[in-house]
Amino acid sequence: MNTHIAKVFRYELHRNFWRRGFLFTTFGLPLIAFVLYFGYNFISNLNRDDQPASESASTGNTGSSGLGNSLGSVQEMFATVGRVGYVDLSGQFQNPGSLQNFVLRYADEPAALAALNAGEISLFYVIAADYESTANVTLVMPRLNLAQASADPIRRLILNNLAQGVDRNVFNRLLTPANIKEINLQRDSSGQTTSDFGSDFAVIYIFALVLMLSVFTTNGYLMQTVIEEKETRLIEILISALRPTHLLTGKILALGVLGLIQIVTWLVAIVLLGRLAAGNTLQTLSALANLSLEPSQILIFLLYFLFGYLFFAAAYGMVGAVSSSMQEGPQFAVIFTLPAAIPLYFLGVFISTPDGVLPTFLSFFPLTSPLSMVMRVSVTAVPAWQIILSLVLLALADFAMIWLAGRLFRVQTLLAGQTPRFKDLPRLLRG
Amino acid sequence: MTTNTAIHVEHISKSFGSFRAVDDLTFDVYQGEIFAMLGPNGAGKSTTMRMILDILKPDTGRIAVLGAPLTEATKDRIGYLPEERGLYRNVRVQEMMVYLGTLKGLSTADATRRSLDLLERLGMLEQAKKKVSELSKGMQQKIQFAVTVLHDPDLIIIDEPFSGLDPVNSLVLKDLLLSFKARGGTIVMSTHQMSQVEEMCDRLLMISKGKQKLYGSVTDIRQQYALHAIIVEGQGDWSKLPGVARIESISNGRNADLLHLQPDVTPDKVLAAIAASQEMRIERFELAVPSLNDIFIRVEGGQP
Numbered sequence: 001m002n003t004h005i006a007k008v009f010r011y012e013l014h015r016n017f018w019r020r021g022f023l024f025t026t027f028g029l030p031l032i033a034f035v036l037y038f039g040y041n042f043i044s045n046l047n048r049d050d051q052p053a054s055e056s057a058s059t060g061n062t063g064s065s066g067l068g069n070s071l072g073s074v075q076e077m078f079a080t081v082g083r084v085g086y087v088d089l090s091g092q093f094q095n096p097g098s099l100q101n102f103v104l105r106y107a108d109e110p111a112a113l114a115a116l117n118a119g120e121i122s123l124f125y126v127i128a129a130d131y132e133s134t135a136n137v138t139l140v141m142p143r144l145n146l147a148q149a150s151a152d153p154i155r156r157l158i159l160n161n162l163a164q165g166v167d168r169n170v171f172n173r174l175l176t177p178a179n180i181k182e183i184n185l186q187r188d189s190s191g192q193t194t195s196d197f198g199s200d201f202a203v204i205y206i207f208a209l210v211l212m213l214s215v216f217t218t219n220g221y222l223m224q225t226v227i228e229e230k231e232t233r234l235i236e237i238l239i240s241a242l243r244p245t246h247l248l249t250g251k252i253l254a255l256g257v258l259g260l261i262q263i264v265t266w267l268v269a270i271v272l273l274g275r276l277a278a279g280n281t282l283q284t285l286s287a288l289a290n291l292s293l294e295p296s297q298i299l300i301f302l303l304y305f306l307f308g309y310l311f312f313a314a315a316y317g318m319v320g321a322v323s324s325s326m327q328e329g330p331q332f333a334v335i336f337t338l339p340a341a342i343p344l345y346f347l348g349v350f351i352s353t354p355d356g357v358l359p360t361f362l363s364f365f366p367l368t369s370p371l372s373m374v375m376r377v378s379v380t381a382v383p384a385w386q387i388i389l390s391l392v393l394l395a396l397a398d399f400a401m402i403w404l405a406g407r408l409f410r411v412q413t414l415l416a417g418q419t420p421r422f423k424d425l426p427r428l429l430r431g
Numbered sequence: 432m433t434t435n436t437a438i439h440v441e442h443i444s445k446s447f448g449s450f451r452a453v454d455d456l457t458f459d460v461y462q463g464e465i466f467a468m469l470g471p472n473g474a475g476k477s478t479t480m481r482m483i484l485d486i487l488k489p490d491t492g493r494i495a496v497l498g499a500p501l502t503e504a505t506k507d508r509i510g511y512l513p514e515e516r517g518l519y520r521n522v523r524v525q526e527m528m529v530y531l532g533t534l535k536g537l538s539t540a541d542a543t544r545r546s547l548d549l550l551e552r553l554g555m556l557e558q559a560k561k562k563v564s565e566l567s568k569g570m571q572q573k574i575q576f577a578v579t580v581l582h583d584p585d586l587i588i589i590d591e592p593f594s595g596l597d598p599v600n601s602l603v604l605k606d607l608l609l610s611f612k613a614r615g616g617t618i619v620m621s622t623h624q625m626s627q628v629e630e631m632c633d634r635l636l637m638i639s640k641g642k643q644k645l646y647g648s649v650t651d652i653r654q655q656y657a658l659h660a661i662i663v664e665g666q667g668d669w670s671k672l673p674g675v676a677r678i679e680s681i682s683n684g685r686n687a688d689l690l691h692l693q694p695d696v697t698p699d700k701v702l703a704a705i706a707a708s709q710e711m712r713i714e715r716f717e718l719a720v721p722s723l724n725d726i727f728i729r730v731e732g733g734q735p
Contacts, residue, residue, distance in 0.1 A: 240509075
């Protein structure tokens with residue numbers, strides 16, 4: 001590497017790595033995600049530990065007889081909620097039946113309240129007098145506790161009572177009438193791949209966000225450093241020592257490495273969180289468990305980051321070269337940022353028809369292809385030829401963009417005190 | 432071009448669109464001298480400096496710096512301080528000096544050592560770890576100069592070194608420039624402060640609208656514009672002096688007389704006559720050599 005490029009590279013790498021913004025987005029955000037995850041688990045465990053010891057013992061002794069106990073999730077459900085009470089004003093549910101170890105009946109609300117205050121139960125339900133016609137049930141908790149705010153215990157009690165005498169298998173099917181697997185033939189004509197909108201949305205959204213944030217954070221820094229050098233007029237001292245293109249190249253390489261550090265850190269964090277979250281009761285976190293990454297997917301992800309980064313680095317370098325203030329730069333950069341985010345506006349289309357006309361077209365068009373292809377690859381098997389063609393087109397666009405940046409990143413533009421007018425651009429590009 | 436020529440400029444011209452910024456300039460800068468580039472705003476001084484530094488390419492003509500056309504290696508032997516200059520604001524002083532020093536060919540260790548030496552000489556060692564934005568304007572200007580000479584160049588090119596400096600910092604900078612010259616360095620500077628040129632510079636080039644107007648040693652140019660006259664202050668009737676053709680009164684704050692001499696009379700003869708006279712007392716006696724400022728105004732105003 002040219003020594004000037006190497007010196008600029010080393011300096012920009014060091015300087016931008018220690019930016020508070022970079023440290024926060026790269027390491028702070030994953031750290032916050034982990035803290036939130038462990039915090040959630042810790043609080044959940046604390047609430048569980050708050051339950052009386054007798055309850056823990058009794059939970060372990062649940063009998064095997066009875067319709068309700070035949071459902072494997074009963075113990076798990078009460079493990080989270082703890083022992084509960086209920087007041088039946090309708091007169092239909094005299095006996096908790098097989099749930100007697102978990103559910104206690106009280107004659108009236110004051111009695112249930114006293115038991116709640118004494119810590120015998122963690123919450124109680126009041127079944128309304130007109131339950132049969134309205135199905136109204138009130139949940140009373142000592143304080144707001146999201147982990148316990150569940151209608152499942154009383155639902156189970158009511159179902160147990162209403163379904164007395166019903167065959168066990170029939171009852172189970174009434175509880176879970178259908179385990180649906182979605183097969184979207186438009187998405188996968190072979191019919192082999194199942195899909196789930198919720199988890200697909202999380203996967204596609206997280207990967208798109210990671211790519212967008214990484215590309216635009218690092219390139220934002222690139223633009224800032226160029227504008228800062230122009231604004232402070234340090235640029236003339238710099239280009240008296242080295243060629244402008246060497247300065248730009250050093251910056252692009254340094255911030256590219258920082259982008260890679262950022263993206264790899266985030267991917268590792270996402271995979272770790274996914275593993276930790278598997279089977280977690282919080283729905284959003286359990287969706288992370290679907291974020292399994294194949295090596296080929298990681299490779300594609302990194303390739304699109306690199307080629308996409310180069311494209312936008314050249315674009316942002318050009319914006320920096322023509323901007324004369326920190327306020328102006330981001331305004332010009334929107335010309336590139338907004339079209340690049342187009343795939344995000346069509347998130348639904350990408351989830352439902354990742355091989356449709358629009359997602360396919362956007363994954364070939366260089367300005368949108370990094371985001372589009374990463375979104376497609378995260379939810380479907382994209383044909384190899386499409387990936388190769390898309391990468392080749394993006395690489396060609398990179399060359400064109402870098403050439404244009406080289407034409408603009410020159411003395412006349414850099415030393416100009418004012419932002420060139422749009423009509424001046426062809427002249428500046430010609431030199 | 433002689434062996435002691437630091438910069439050789441030969442018939443260079445530069446246009447921006449239809450505007451001719453530099454028009455057929457030719458001059459030399461000798462090693463170890465302070466060379467001034469003078470001219471009104473927009474005369475082409477900065478463009479000429481940028482061409483010497485290879486920041487801009489001349490449309491025609493050729494330039495040799497330190498004995499050969501400018502190469503990347505030669506650039507490391509030059510220090511440059513442009514007119515509009517700045518520093519990274521949120522970077523620590525020493526860190527920035529080391530970076531800019533390494534871009535000029537120093538190793539990180541040398542750049543670190545030299546930056547500390549220079550900061551100590553400038554009395555700014557305590558500021559080494561401070562961010563540039565925390566420094567006063569005067570301190571920032573000293574740092575800018577320190578960056579220019581950090582790599583111990585053979586030649587420094589400074590555009591308007593004294594602009595914006597208060598008298599104390601002007602003096603500090605002047606001393607730094609003179610000590611650089613004393614160590615054998617060559618300085619090219621542009622300035623509007625004629626008194627600084629008279630005090631510091633050996634030779635000058637004056638340009639206007641891109642064209643050369645004056646070129647040569649400061650002393651020669653002043654002599655060239657000198658009148659055959661003397662300025663005197665004191666008591667006595669100067670018209671009685673032999674060889675005085677006519678007397679002109681000068682009143683720029685102090686009352687003095689300008690004595691125009693006859694062609695065959697020299698100033699020392701007049702001085703001897705005053706000394707021999709019992710009726711005359713002299714408080715000031717000097718040759719009527721115009722200041723560079725007067726010459727600048729005369730030349731720029733189109734007077735011969």
